[in-house]
Amino acid sequence: MSGASGRHRLANGDLWSGAALAALGGFVINEARQWEYMTVEGPGPGFFPLWYGIAMVLLSLVLVVSALRRSRPAAGHTGTDWPGIGRALLCWAAFTLSVLLLKWLGLILSLALLTLFIAKVMYGKPLKVALATAVGNVAGFYLVFHLALGVELPVGLLGF
Amino acid sequence: MDILLSLGQGFLVALEPINLFWCFVGVFLGTAVGVMPGLGPAATIAMLLPLTFQMPPTSALIMLAGIYYGAKYGGSTTAILLNVPGESASVVTCLDGYQMARKGRAGAALGIAAISSFVAGTVGVIGLMLLAPPLAKMALSFSSPEYFALMVLGLAMVVLLAGESMVKALLAMLVGLWIAGMGIDLFSDASRFTFGLSELLDGVDFVIVAIGVFALGEVLGNMERRGEGTLLPVPKGLRNLLPTMAELKACRFAFLNGSVIGFLIGVLPGAGSTIASFISYGVEKAVSKHPEKFGTGVPEGVAAPEGANNSETGGALVPLLTLGIPGSGTTAILLAAFVLWGLRPGPLMIQDNPQLFWGLVASMYVGNVMLLVLNLPLIPLFAQILKLREFVLYPIIFGISVVGVYAVSNSLFDCGLLAAFGLLGYLMQRLKFPSAPLILGLVLGDAMERALRQSLMMSQGDLSILVSRPIAAGMLIVAAVLLLMPLFRRANALRVKAIEENG
Numbered sequence: 049m050s051g052a053s054g055r056h057r058l059a060n061g062d063l064w065s066g067a068a069l070a071a072l073g074g075f076v077i078n079e080a081r082q083w084e085y086m087t088v089e090g091p092g093p094g095f096f097p098l099w100y101g102i103a104m105v106l107l108s109l110v111l112v113v114s115a116l117r118r119s120r121p122a123a124g125h126t127g128t129d130w131p132g133i134g135r136a137l138l139c140w141a142a143f144t145l146s147v148l149l150l151k152w153l154g155l156i157l158s159l160a161l162l163t164l165f166i167a168k169v170m171y172g173k174p175l176k177v178a179l180a181t182a183v184g185n186v187a188g189f190y191l192v193f194h195l196a197l198g199v200e201l202p203v204g205l206l207g208f
Numbered sequence: 209m210d211i212l213l214s215l216g217q218g219f220l221v222a223l224e225p226i227n228l229f230w231c232f233v234g235v236f237l238g239t240a241v242g243v244m245p246g247l248g249p250a251a252t253i254a255m256l257l258p259l260t261f262q263m264p265p266t267s268a269l270i271m272l273a274g275i276y277y278g279a280k281y282g283g284s285t286t287a288i289l290l291n292v293p294g295e296s297a298s299v300v301t302c303l304d305g306y307q308m309a310r311k312g313r314a315g316a317a318l319g320i321a322a323i324s325s326f327v328a329g330t331v332g333v334i335g336l337m338l339l340a341p342p343l344a345k346m347a348l349s350f351s352s353p354e355y356f357a358l359m360v361l362g363l364a365m366v367v368l369l370a371g372e373s374m375v376k377a378l379l380a381m382l383v384g385l386w387i388a389g390m391g392i393d394l395f396s397d398a399s400r401f402t403f404g405l406s407e408l409l410d411g412v413d414f415v416i417v418a419i420g421v422f423a424l425g426e427v428l429g430n431m432e433r434r435g436e437g438t439l440l441p442v443p444k445g446l447r448n449l450l451p452t453m454a455e456l457k458a459c460r461f462a463f464l465n466g467s468v469i470g471f472l473i474g475v476l477p478g479a480g481s482t483i484a485s486f487i488s489y490g491v492e493k494a495v496s497k498h499p500e501k502f503g504t505g506v507p508e509g510v511a512a513p514e515g516a517n518n519s520e521t522g523g524a525l526v527p528l529l530t531l532g533i534p535g536s537g538t539t540a541i542l543l544a545a546f547v548l549w550g551l552r553p554g555p556l557m558i559q560d561n562p563q564l565f566w567g568l569v570a571s572m573y574v575g576n577v578m579l580l581v582l583n584l585p586l587i588p589l590f591a592q593i594l595k596l597r598e599f600v601l602y603p604i605i606f607g608i609s610v611v612g613v614y615a616v617s618n619s620l621f622d623c624g625l626l627a628a629f630g631l632l633g634y635l636m637q638r639l640k641f642p643s644a645p646l647i648l649g650l651v652l653g654d655a656m657e658r659a660l661r662q663s664l665m666m667s668q669g670d671l672s673i674l675v676s677r678p679i680a681a682g683m684l685i686v687a688a689v690l691l692l693m694p695l696f697r698r699a700n701a702l703r704v705k706a707i708e709e710n711g
Contacts, residue, residue, distance in 0.1 A: 061639045069379050076386060076401075083398050090665030093393040093400060096657045097386070104382045110375050132432035136634060139431045143424070143606055144627040150620055155610060163603035170431070171599040181600055189607050199259060199615050202623070 062118075066111030073104030139170060154204025160186045211337060218566025222574050227267050227567065234271035235575045238278020239582060243286055243593045244601070249279035250538040250647075251426055254418035255608045257545050258615035265549040266564050270571040272545055276538055277329060277521040277572065280481065281579045284321035284514050285590055288314060297481035297517040300489045304502065304509025311505050315587075316451040320507050321514040322583040323451070324463055328515030329576040331467035332474065332522025336529075337569050339475070340558065344530040347555035352666065353674050356659035357683035359652050362477040362533040363645070364687035369483065370642035374694050377645045380636065384649020385656070387412055394658055407621040414544045415616050417650055419609045420626050421643050422537065425633020427602050432638075450584075451507060459511035462492050466515020473516070474523020477535030481520040485513035522572070529553050529565065532655070537644040540651040 076097055084092030146162040153161070160182040167178035193199040221227060241252045253272050260268035283298035288305035301321065308317035350358070363381055370377040390401045391411030402408040451459075466488045473484035492512035493502045502509050527533045532554035534540040546553050551561060558565045583590075613626045636643055667673035675681045 065635075065639050065641070069383070072383070072386070079401060083393075083400065084396070086669060087396075089395075090669060091661045093396050093398040095664075096660065097389055097400065100382050100385050104379065104386075107375050107379050107382070111373075111379065114375075129432065133638070136428040136432040139602075140424075140428055140627070140631055140634065143630065144624075146606075147610065147620075147623045147627050150610070150623060155607070155614075159603065159607045159610075162606060166603050167599040171597075173599060178599075181603070185600070185603050185607065188604075189611070193259075193611055197259060198262070199611060200618060201611060202614055202620060 060115070062111050062115035066108045066115060070105050070108035070112065073101050073106075073108055076101030076104060135170065139166065142166070142170075150202045150204070152204050154206065154208055155201040156186045156190060156208050157204060157206070159189060211341065214562060214566045215337060215570060217563070218568075218570030219573075221266060221563050221567030222270065222570035226264075227270050227571060228574065230263070230267040230271040231274050231571050231575050232578055234274020235278035235281075235579050235582065237271075238275040238280075239282035239579065239590055240593055241275065242279035242282020242284075243590045244282075244596075248422065248426065248538075249276050250418070250536075250541055251423035251605075252279070253538060253541045253545070254415060255423050255605070255612045257418075257541065257548070258415055258612045260545075261548070261615065265551065266567050268549070269542075269545060269564065269568055270575075272542060273525075273568060273572065274575050276542065277518065277575060278579060280329075280518045280521060281322065281325045281583055282590060283517070284325070284510070285318065285587060288317045288321065288510070289591060297485050297520075298513075299482065300485045300513040301510055301517075303489070304504070304506050307503065307505030308507070308510065313505065316455055316507065317505075317510050318587050319451045319584060320455065320459060320510045322580055322587075323456075324459065324466060324511040324515040325518040325583075326576050326580040327463045328467040328470055328517075328519035329521065329579070330573065332471050332519035333569060333572040333576070334522075335471040335519070336522040336525050336572075339526050340530050340565075343526060344555045344558050347531050350555065350679070351677075352659045352662035353677050353680040354683070356656060356663055357674065357680035357687070358531060358533055359656045359659065361683040361687040361690075362527070362535065363648060363652065363656075364690045365477045366535065366648050367645050368690045368693065369480070370645050372640065374691070376639075376641045378691075380641045380643065381645035381649040384646040384651075385653040387417060387646075388650045388653020389657070394654065395661060405621075407619065412625065413613075413616055413622065414541075414650060416613050416622050416625050417629050418537075418541050418544070418647060419612055420629025421633035421636065421646065423605055423609050424626070424630025425637055425643065427605050428630065428634035429637045430598070431602070455507040459507050461495065462488075462508040462511035463515055465491055465495075466512045466517075467519045470516030470519030471523040474520035474535075475526050476523075477527055477533060480524075480536050481517045484516040484520045488512040488516035529557055530555060532557075534648060534651060537647045540644075540647045543651055 080094040080097035080101055083094030083097075085094045085098065086092055142162055142165050146158040149158045149161070163182040163185045164178050167173045167181045168175060173181070189201070194201055222231065237252065237256075238249060241249060253275050256275070257272065260271065263271070280297065284301050284305065287298040287301040288309050291302050291306040305317045305321065308314065367374060367377040367381055370380075386401065388411070390408055392399050392409055399409055466485075469488040469491060470481070470484045473487060474481070489502075489509065489512050492508050493499045496502065496506075496508065498506070524535050524539050527535055528539045528543060530553075532543065532552060534543045543553060551557070551564065609626060609630075610623055613622050614620075616622065633643060635641075636646070663673050664671070673680075674684060
């Protein structure tokens with residue numbers, strides 16, 4: 049990402065993140081207004097959040113305005129690394145899914161599946177290598193954390 | 209004399225076999241993560257913190273601190289061999305270290321980095337030992353307004369130096385304050401920002417956010433930028449890792465410069481080891497008889513930044529241990545570690561927990577010796593870590609993250625939150641929002657709100673209490689000046705330049 053196009057892409061990111069944070073600030077202010085601002089003893093639970101909520105809205109607006117004021121990109125720009133972002137988000141989705149599956153599969157199985165996915169799909173390793181990595185990884189976890197350190201691991205329906 | 213006696217008692221603690229063992233584990237792990245680009249000490253400490261609950265607090269803190277300063281040693285290895293800094297603080301080491309390696313002096317460069325790290329790391333611990341007790345005594349007179357002002361000042365400095373955009377740094381800090389505010393209110397029974405979920409009544413555990421933002425955020429960021437550098441060969445044998453007498457002589461001033469600058473910068477919240485290493489490199493170049501050779505592979509160009517980078521650790525522990533104010537993401541996680549064990553770093557820390565404080569200080573002397581012994585002969589072994597493939601490493605990090613979070617509360621809900629904060633960490637990286645202000649806002653949020661509300665209770669709601677007390681007023685004025693600095697174009701240009709130089 050470089051030059052005008054990079055700045056523009058970043059400006060877009062600034063615009064959306066600024067808008068999201070302004071919304072969060074608005075939510076914080078709205079919630080804070082429902083709690084006592086000042087009690088007889090001193091500031092109430094709404095005091096501090098109200099002020100940082102206001103600061104959040106104001107700063108977010110600065111971010112949005114500065115993003116809007118930034119120049120547009122030159123024609124023919126190369127743009128953001130969308131495949132790279134896609135790879136990162138796919139990996140995050142796989143991790144999130146493995147976390148959601150913890151309740152049913154337990155750590156050992158869901159981590160094995162996640163390792164298999166990362167090695168095979170994300171890094172294009174041969175199935176044998178991916179399987180060996182997955183087995184080695186979970187075996188290591190079981191040995192180090194469960195047996196050696198006595199740490200409780202999430203257990204699934206199969207009892208491990 | 210008191211200090212020497214206390215230090216002697218500290219050595220009795222640090223030299224207990226169990227503490228020696230954990231100190232070794234800490235510095236070994238620290239060196240290993242320092243070598244690995246993309247996995248920093250903050251992420252490692254955050255991941256391992258929950259796993260240390262079964263350990264005695266002193267041993268656990270000795271190990272976690274070992275990871276912190278050990279990573280500084282390891283960071284230079286990739287900088288020299290790969291031209292890729294293992295840690296941001298090693299960016300400047302690339303300039304001359306990699307050039308030395310290209311000239312076939314990789315061993316000497318690694319040796320100088322290790323020796324300089326040892327000298328400066330030891331000086332940093334001496335500084336910590338001498339400065340912490342008087343500072344803690346002074347801070348005993350602080351009341352709520354001074355603490356509030358001190359936290360505002362600490363956050364202002366972190367925000368100032370955290371990223372190119374101060375607006376983003378401030379927003380990140382405010383999000384940290386918001387997350388810190390989740391759960392039951394400190395003074396009343398109001399539940400805040402819980403979205404009707406009982407799991408959030410106790411708030412969001414700091415460990416979840418730290419692991420999510422640092423560890424998962426880093427992995428996802430690395431996943432996006434796939435790419436491998438070319439590893440230069442490491443000479444085998446201790447003799448090849450020792451610099452020549454001429455090289456050591458050339459580094460005399462650099463050892464001192466790095467040690468002093470690193471420590472002083474370390475004491476300031478927010479400045480951090482990256483800035484320390486750049487400043488000491490700049491000073492070294494400015495006073496050198498041959499400044500034009502810097503960047504072509506001069507040993508001083510490795511010794512000064514590596515020294516500063518290591519000495520900074522001792523400095524950074526001063527405000528953490530005496531005032532309870534962390535100056536960076538890593539020290540914020542260390543603060544959380546103290547709190548998890550029911551210890552509160554602050555002015556009374558040395559008085560109330562002398563064994564722990566002096567044991568920790570003494571362990572840092574021991575750890576520095578271990579690191580020197582480890583780093584000189586074992587550099588080729590550590591360099592092998594660079595051959596560990598990403599498809600093996602990343603699932604391990606994911607697994608440790610889940611185990612770490614689950615160990616805190618045995619809650620799968622928290623594991624789900626971990627995934628959410630992982631995404632937040634990645635998005636922050638992608639959109640160039642600095643993570644340190646978020647973590648500091650989160651760590652200091654509760655204490656800051658408490659100090660502010662207590663101050664206003666003392667004054668019956670009168671805000672002038674914050675500016676009518678000289679120390680509090682002075683700190684708030686400095687914080688205001690720091691935050692208003694970007695409005696002055698010239699000052700902001702200097703600030704941005706400093707941050708850009710830091711990479």
